[in-house]
Amino acid sequence: MIETLARERGREHRAWGGAQRNPRKSAPEIIRACEAGDRDVANTSCDEGQTNELIATNCRPLRGLDRLYRNQFLGFRCAPPQALCRRLLRRLDRLYRNQFLGFRCAPPQALCRRLLRRLKTGWTLKLALLFFALLCLALPAEAQSRDQQLRWGGDAEGGAPYLLPNPKNPREIIGFEIDLMNAIGKDLNRKSFFVQNQWDGLIPGLQRGNYDLAVNGIEITDDRKQQVNFSIPYYVCGEQISVRAGENSINSLADLKGKVVGTLKGSLAQRILEREGGIEVRSYENQNNAYDDLALGRLQAVLMDWPIAVYYSKPNPKLKFIGPSIERMEYGIAVRKEDAELLNQVNDALLALIKSGELRRIYEKWGIWNGETDQLFAKISAASQPGQVYEEFTQNITKKLTWRERLERYKSYLPPLLLIGAPMTLLISLLGMAVAIVIGLAVALVYLYAPRPASWLARGYVELFRGTPLLIQLYLIFYGLPNIGIRLSPLVAAVVGLGLNYGAYEAENYRAGIEAIPRGQMEAALSLGMTRAQSLRHVIVPQAMRLVIPPVTNDFIALFKDSSIVSVITMVELTKVYGQLASTYYDYIGAGVLTAAIYFLMGLPFVRLARWVEKRLATDKRVIVTAKRRWFGVGAKPVEG
Amino acid sequence: MSPIISIDNLCKSYGDASALRGISFEVEVSELTAIIGPSGCGKSTLLRCLNGLELFDSGRVRIGEITLDLDNGLSHRDFNARLRRLREEVGMVFQSFNLFPHLTALENAMLAPMAVKKVDRRKAESTARELLAKVGLSDRLDYYPSQLSGGQQQRAAIARALAMEPKVMLYDEPTSALDPSLVGEVLSIMRKLDDEGMTQVVVTHEMRFAREVADKILMLADGELIESGSPDVIFSSPRDERTRNFLQRYL
Numbered sequence: 078m079i080e081t082l083a084r085e086r087g088r089e090h091r092a093w094g095g096a097q098r099n100p101r102k103s104a105p106e107i108i109r110a111c112e113a114g115d116r117d118v119a120n121t122s123c124d125e126g127q128t129n130e131l132i133a134t135n136c137r138p139l140r141g142l143d144r145l146y147r148n149q150f151l152g153f154r155c156a157p158p159q160a161l162c163r164r165l166l167r168r169l170d171r172l173y174r175n176q177f178l179g180f181r182c183a184p185p186q187a188l189c190r191r192l193l194r195r196l197k198t199g200w201t202l203k204l205a206l207l208f209f210a211l212l213c214l215a216l217p218a219e220a221q222s223r224d225q226q227l228r229w230g231g232d233a234e235g236g237a238p239y240l241l242p243n244p245k246n247p248r249e250i251i252g253f254e255i256d257l258m259n260a261i262g263k264d265l266n267r268k269s270f271f272v273q274n275q276w277d278g279l280i281p282g283l284q285r286g287n288y289d290l291a292v293n294g295i296e297i298t299d300d301r302k303q304q305v306n307f308s309i310p311y312y313v314c315g316e317q318i319s320v321r322a323g324e325n326s327i328n329s330l331a332d333l334k335g336k337v338v339g340t341l342k343g344s345l346a347q348r349i350l351e352r353e354g355g356i357e358v359r360s361y362e363n364q365n366n367a368y369d370d371l372a373l374g375r376l377q378a379v380l381m382d383w384p385i386a387v388y389y390s391k392p393n394p395k396l397k398f399i400g401p402s403i404e405r406m407e408y409g410i411a412v413r414k415e416d417a418e419l420l421n422q423v424n425d426a427l428l429a430l431i432k433s434g435e436l437r438r439i440y441e442k443w444g445i446w447n448g449e450t451d452q453l454f455a456k457i458s459a460a461s462q463p464g465q466v467y468e469e470f471t472q473n474i475t476k477k478l479t480w481r482e483r484l485e486r487y488k489s490y491l492p493p494l495l496l497i498g499a500p501m502t503l504l505i506s507l508l509g510m511a512v513a514i515v516i517g518l519a520v521a522l523v524y525l526y527a528p529r530p531a532s533w534l535a536r537g538y539v540e541l542f543r544g545t546p547l548l549i550q551l552y553l554i555f556y557g558l559p560n561i562g563i564r565l566s567p568l569v570a571a572v573v574g575l576g577l578n579y580g581a582y583e584a585e586n587y588r589a590g591i592e593a594i595p596r597g598q599m600e601a602a603l604s605l606g607m608t609r610a611q612s613l614r615h616v617i618v619p620q621a622m623r624l625v626i627p628p629v630t631n632d633f634i635a636l637f638k639d640s641s642i643v644s645v646i647t648m649v650e651l652t653k654v655y656g657q658l659a660s661t662y663y664d665y666i667g668a669g670v671l672t673a674a675i676y677f678l679m680g681l682p683f684v685r686l687a688r689w690v691e692k693r694l695a696t697d698k699r700v701i702v703t704a705k706r707r708w709f710g711v712g713a714k715p716v717e718g
Numbered sequence: 719m720s721p722i723i724s725i726d727n728l729c730k731s732y733g734d735a736s737a738l739r740g741i742s743f744e745v746e747v748s749e750l751t752a753i754i755g756p757s758g759c760g761k762s763t764l765l766r767c768l769n770g771l772e773l774f775d776s777g778r779v780r781i782g783e784i785t786l787d788l789d790n791g792l793s794h795r796d797f798n799a800r801l802r803r804l805r806e807e808v809g810m811v812f813q814s815f816n817l818f819p820h821l822t823a824l825e826n827a828m829l830a831p832m833a834v835k836k837v838d839r840r841k842a843e844s845t846a847r848e849l850l851a852k853v854g855l856s857d858r859l860d861y862y863p864s865q866l867s868g869g870q871q872q873r874a875a876i877a878r879a880l881a882m883e884p885k886v887m888l889y890d891e892p893t894s895a896l897d898p899s900l901v902g903e904v905l906s907i908m909r910k911l912d913d914e915g916m917t918q919v920v921v922t923h924e925m926r927f928a929r930e931v932a933d934k935i936l937m938l939a940d941g942e943l944i945e946s947g948s949p950d951v952i953f954s955s956p957r958d959e960r961t962r963n964f965l966q967r968y969l
Contacts, residue, residue, distance in 0.1 A: 601816035601875075604769055605830035605882055606806035608798075615833050620820050694820070 208511065227267040229258055229410075230283060231293035232276040234653070236364060236660045237388040238443045239294050240271075244661055247493040253443040254292050257311060260435055264426035274647045277343070278556065280304055282647060283411055285559045287567075289419060291411040294382065296345055306416075307409030308423045311436065313449035315402030316346045317386035319371065319379045322397050327378055330403055336377040339367035345406045346380040364389045365663055372396060382406075384445045405449055483667070490658055490668055498651035499675055505571050505650060506637045512576025513636070514629070517583025522613065524588055535584070542581035548642055550574050555646040571643035579636050586628045590621035623694045630687035634680050651675060722747045722917050723768070723886060728777035730763060737763045738774065739941045745886075745934070748915040750908075752928035752949075755938035756964055761921040764938065765890050768919065769808045770801045782807050782885055806834065809879030813891040815871040817863040823850060823874045824859040827881045834882070842881075849877040853907050869900030876907055887911065889920040905931075925968045929953050937961050 233240045233250050240252035250271055262269030272288040279291040283305060297307045320327050327333065334355040340346040342360040350358045359376060361367040364385050370376045372395045379390065383402045390396045410427075412420045430436040440446040478486065524535040542550070551574040558565065565573065594617050602612035641652030655672040659665045721744035730738040737760045745751050753761045766772040768779060770786060778787040784804045792800065818826050827846035831837040837845075850859055853873040863871050872892055879887060889908070893901040905927050912918060912931055922928055928935060928949060935952040937945040939960045945952060956962045 595816075597812060597814055597816040598818065600771055601810075601812060601818070602830075604771060604805055604808075604810035605879070606802050606834045607830060608802060611833050615829055616818050620818075623820060 208508070225267060226270040227258070227262045227265060227290070228270045228272055228288040229290035229292050230272045230274040230279055230288040231291070232279065233271075233273055234363075234656045234660055235276055235293055236385070238384050238445055241661050242493065242657045245489075247489060247658060247661070248497065253439055253445065254294075256439045256442070257430075257436065258290075258292060260430055260439065261423060261426045264429055265422055272647070273649050273653075275645050278645070278647065280411060281556045283413060285556070285564060287647065289413070289416065290423065294384075294408050295411055296406045297409040301411070304414075305411040306414055306420050307411055308420060309427055310407035310409050310453060311427055312384075312408045312440070312445075313405060313453045314383040314408075314445075314447055315404050315406070315449065316349060316380050317383045317390070317402045318399040319368070319381070319386055319390040319396050320377065320399055321371065321374070322395055324377070324397075327399055329400055333378055333380075337375070339370055339376040339379045340381060341367070341385075344382065345404065346382065349404060350380060363660060365660055365665075368393065368396065383447065387445060402449075407453075486662065486664075487667055487671060490671055493654050493658065494651065494672060494675055497649060498654035498672075499679060501649060502637070502640050502651040502676075503679060505568070505575065505640045505643060505648065506633070508572040509575030509579065509640065510633050510636055512572055513579035513583045513632070516576060516580030517585075518587050518618070520580060520584035521587035521591060522618075524584065525591060526609065526613070539581045539584050542578050543585075547574065547578045547639060548645065550578055551643060551646050567643075567647045570646055571640070571648050574646075575636055575640060575643070579632055582632050583629065586625045586632070587621060589628075590625040591617055593624055594620050623691070626687055626691040626694075630684060633683060633687075637680050637683075638676060721745055722782060723919070724780045725768075726778040726780075728764070728767060728774050728779065730760075730767060730772065730774045737941050738767070740777070741938075741941075741943050742777075743936060743943060743946060745917060745919060748912075748917055749933040750912045750918045750920065750931055751934045751936060752932035753919065753921045753936045753938060754923070754925070754928060754964070756960075759938045760941040761938050762890050765888050765919065765921050768888055769805050769810055771810075802834075806882060807885045809876075809882060809884035809887045811872070811875050811879055811887065811889045811892050813894050815863070815868070815875045815895070817871055817875055817878070819863050822860045822862055823855055823866065823870075823877075826863070826874060827878045830878070831881050846877070846881055849880050850874065852880075852910075853877045854903070867900060868896045869903045872896065872904045873907055876904075876911075880911075885917060887916055887918045889918065889922070891921050891923065893922070893924060923968070925953075925965070937964070939964070 231240045231252075231254060233242060233252075235241075238253050240250055240254055243249040243251045255269075255271065258269040258271070270288075272282075274282045274287060274291075276293060279293060279295065280301065282288065283291040291305070295301070295307075297310060301307070318327070318330065318333070327336070330349075330353065333350070333353065335357075337357045337359060338350055339359045339361055340350060341364060342362060347358060347360055350356050359367075359370075361370075364381060367376065367379050367381070368389050371379045372393065378399075379386075380403075381390070386398065391398065410423055412423065427436075437446060440450065520535045520538055523531050524539070525532075527535070551570070554565065554574045554577075555567065555570040558570075598616055598620065599612055602616040603609070607615065640650060644650060644653035644656070651672060655668055658668045662668065723745035725744070726742050728738050728741045729736070741760075741764060753764065755761050763772055767774045768781065770779075774788070776788065778785060780786075781804055784800060784807065786800065786804060790797075817823075818829065821829060824843065824846050827849055828839070828842040831842045831845065832839065847856070847859065850856055853876055855870060855873055855877065858866060858870060858874075861870075863874070866874065872895075876887075876892075892908070893904050896904065901924065905924065908918060908920065908927075909931055920928075920932070930949075932949050934946060935949050936943055937952060937956075937958070937960075939958075944958045945956065945961050952961065953965065956965060
């Protein structure tokens with residue numbers, strides 16, 4: 078006991094003396110001393126520099142691996158761009174350490190002044206400008222010439238013969254309604270411009286001014302007349318019953334009692350079936366699914382608008398029509414109540430088209446000329462002959478394809494998916510995540526550091542946006558806010574919706590990250606004379622940001638996929654394009670796998686990027702080294718703290 | 719010349735347990751004062767009260783021209799401003815170093831001058847380089863704290879505190895978390911600062927260091943200052959029974 082004490086004291090004494098060290102020994106000598114257990118020799122003769130040199134010699138193989146690893150960017154070994162990225166990252170790192178993401182309680186003028194001062198060299202502004210530029214880029218370019226255009230809304234996912242992507246060139250939308258509107262546009266001397274909009278939201282979209290006309294098989298009903306005005310009918314048809322080819326027990330509407338019958342959601346057919354009573358009604362979003370289920374035996378009959386039945390049921394040899402079509406409905410062009418003049422113009426144009434026979438030619442081309450419309454047009458006509466477009470379309474979905482043809486078709490999916498869908502999905506996700514991160518950080522800071530009422534508010538925000546469905550939030554933002562005078566473009570609404578929703582999740586991530594920073598960090602910062610805000614900005618938040626990279630990446634991938642929801646507010650992104658392709662080609666598997674693959678491949682680089690950033694910014698380099706050693710199964714002595 | 723630190727009747731309690739019971743003392747310019755005493759006697763609390771990391775219940779702390787007391791009628795905001803001014807004049811070194819792990823040694827020493835005093839980057843960097851060289855870390859400027867040994871981290875922490883050009887340095891058991899072989903390098907820095915005339919207050923268990931370097935020893939027990947005086951007097955002829963017992967265990 079006494080002996081050890083003496084040794085301790087002796088060593089301390091030597092250490093304090095500083096100058097009285099033993100002459101320096103070389104590293105191998107020290108290692109030998111260490112190995113021999115002669116700690117005194119090692120301790121007294123080895124200063125910090127030597128210790129590290131020692132460790133460096135031992136760590137050489139590890140260094141090599143480390144270098145190898147670092148020279149990879151996104152899995153590729155590419156030195157120059159990688160060096161560039163590293164430099165960029167270092168800039169970014171410095172940027173948010175010094176100038177960004179920290180809040181400073183300055184009056185707005187001072188904030189503006191500071192922003193202006195940074196105009197020359199500042200990154201804050203450049204980032205903001207980049208953000209803004211991206212936003213502008215995404216806003217529809219046609220916005221400038223809106224007045225000359227005849228803007229009308231419809232849903233290209235509805236399918237043939239109304240509106241559908243051209244099977245030969247899926248970027249182009251075709252359909253008898255396109256022909257109709259082109260003809261009307263020509264008559265009015267205005268260029269017809271189609272605006273994609275979810276069918277359910279066509280009338281709300283019209284009212285909020287996304288377009289001036291709504292045309293997509295919209296039946297003229299008294300309910301709808303209270304919200305909008307309708308033109309004179311442009312087409313009349315009934316509802317058609319389809320059954321399986323071998324079915325003999327169903328011959329009329331009355332026979333449907335007690336049967337399982339499918340139809341489209343919110344259509345006249347659904348109302349007929351419900352009125353009839355005693356029928357088990359299954360309502361579908363999509364006609365393909367209904368006819369599929371009929372063919373598979375899940376349904377015993379399907380009741381649907383006649384033109385749809387002609388296109389999707391008639392060509393299918395497994396199905397047959399029962400009787401003539403039931404009831405009668407008129408399609409009209411919906412116009413806002415206040416646009417009386419436009420309504421008159423459209424009516425005049427329609428009358429001219431009917432009189433000239435132009436409209437009949439369109440319907441005949443599409444193979445949907447029928448007696449009801451004939452009566453309406455007060456012209457006598459023989460039964461229609463299938464038109465050329467009709468022939469092509471039915472061939473397209475009934476034909477058995479060879480492998481080569483199938484590959485060709487898949488190749489034709491790529492341009493719309495990659496050129497229309499993917500960029501929009503990417504844009505929405507990136508902007509949405511940027512908004513979410515900013516909101517999340519602000520909310521987390523308010524939650525943790527602001528006085529009570531504000532902190533409660535932040536907490537309420539998190540609970541509210543985390544606890545309610547994103548879908549409903551989007552509906553409220555897009556269709557609800559216009560009621561109080563806030564009209565957002567679809568893109569802005571999508572970004573705001575996703576940002577607000579994910580902001581709640583990010584807030585919790587950041588809160589966890591900030592709370593994980595040891596208390597001593599804040600104390601050290603305060604003891605250096607920093608204010609609480611400065612401490613947060615320079616010390617706490619940068620560390621927390623690093624900690625939360627994995628969960629934030631997680632959320633980004635989730636957001637990336639959740640962005641498909643924004644199709645309900647008329648955004649045409651990847652999933653929406655998939656829906657259009659799938660319903661056109663009647664091909665849910667091929668297009669589906671392709672779309673899923675695109676999502677996966679687009680997400681992958683971000684995951685790798687995040688991992689790379691995480692490694693680069695790791696505060697405890699030693700831990701990373703250890704992890705790597707375990708990973709590769711080789712290693713060296715860890716650095717002794 | 720008036721003392722640079724003067725503490726007057728400082729009291730602090732946590733709930734029912736009182737940590738400091740009326741402590742008063744003064745520190746002259748360029749003195750090194752060592753605070754010793756058994757664990758839990760309130761040494762660290764006293765030190766943390768000196769730069770306002772702990773708020774005391776009553777009494778008065780004056781460092782340089784800045785006085786902290788609680789019944790001064792200052793608004794919350796003004797009090798905080800005064801607290802910050804005080805902290806700018808007082809450097810603090812912690813037992814667990816508390817270096818900022820996301821910054822290199824150099825950046826650690828640059829941050830506070832840039833953020834608080836708005837020193838421009840170039841000047842902050844040259845000062846930081848100088849100070850790190852002074853504590854023997856000129857070859858470790860770009861190392862992150864996790865890449866430094868404990869002794870190196872503590873020396874970097876001292877450089878970081880010095881970068882704010884404080885009038886007084888406080889050390890809260892600066893060597894307790896260190897491997898015995900690394901204690902010397904930290905103590906020798908403090909010795910060097912003492913030679914240069916820095917006013918320092920050290921809470922420490924290194925009795926030999928206290929005896930050799932300190933100008934004054936404060937012996938705390940049970941939240942009270944039971945003895946103070948020059949090291950020779952305290953170490954060779956302690957008056958209080960508790961001091962004797964305490965020193966016996968250490969020497």
